[in-house]
Amino acid sequence: SESMPEMQNKSRELLEEFRAVAGKVGLLDTILPPVLFLLLNGLAGFQTAMYGALGTAFVIAILRLRRKQSLVYALAGMGSVALAIALAFLLGRSEGYFLPGIVNGGITIAIALVSLIIRKPMVAWTSFLARRWPLDWYWHAQVRPAYTEVTLAWTIFFALRLWWQVALFQGQNASQLALVNALTGWPATILLLIFSYLYGTWRLAQL
Numbered sequence: 001s002e003s004m005p006e007m008q009n010k011s012r013e014l015l016e017e018f019r020a021v022a023g024k025v026g027l028l029d030t031i032l033p034p035v036l037f038l039l040l041n042g043l044a045g046f047q048t049a050m051y052g053a054l055g056t057a058f059v060i061a062i063l064r065l066r067r068k069q070s071l072v073y074a075l076a077g078m079g080s081v082a083l084a085i086a087l088a089f090l091l092g093r094s095e096g097y098f099l100p101g102i103v104n105g106g107i108t109i110a111i112a113l114v115s116l117i118i119r120k121p122m123v124a125w126t127s128f129l130a131r132r133w134p135l136d137w138y139w140h141a142q143v144r145p146a147y148t149e150v151t152l153a154w155t156i157f158f159a160l161r162l163w164w165q166v167a168l169f170q171g172q173n174a175s176q177l178a179l180v181n182a183l184t185g186w187p188a189t190i191l192l193l194i195f196s197y198l199y200g201t202w203r204l205a206q207l
Contacts, residue, residue, distance in 0.1 A: 038178045057081035094174040105162045112155040121151035146203035150196045
């Protein structure tokens, strides 16, 4: 059985991986504005939802500045919400609010596939950002297969998520699209990180 220090070390490494994947964009930036947009759109109409989501993003940006976080991250949060609202307005469909996330998912899949083709798996880069181990170690013949396999698992997940999102977008089902985004967002990301860590450490031991 594992000792308490070993379990604490694993928990700390998982947290570092999560922070590397999440970056500086927190849960509030990605969860509150779309949820509020969806609720207000159903209760009070698109215009109210638009102002509500943008106002929420503005408040979150102010909180970031009060915590002395970078202005870049505060503006990025507001900018992403503003872009989503602009697309929803231009398309005349509330589902347009979720279009930037769908496009971002497609870009993530493309990056993952390219990283697999050039044999520099994407998950190895996220691990490098979190742990700062020498890059050459990740490309070693007895290390790279583990990160390649985990990257492949992430690619399959993002591909299935994208297919589901596009189907709901085409069906103009904003409520289900918001639910899918929520469930396959942070909750799924946390589960994937746990799987990646457990499978990766097991695979490295086998290699």
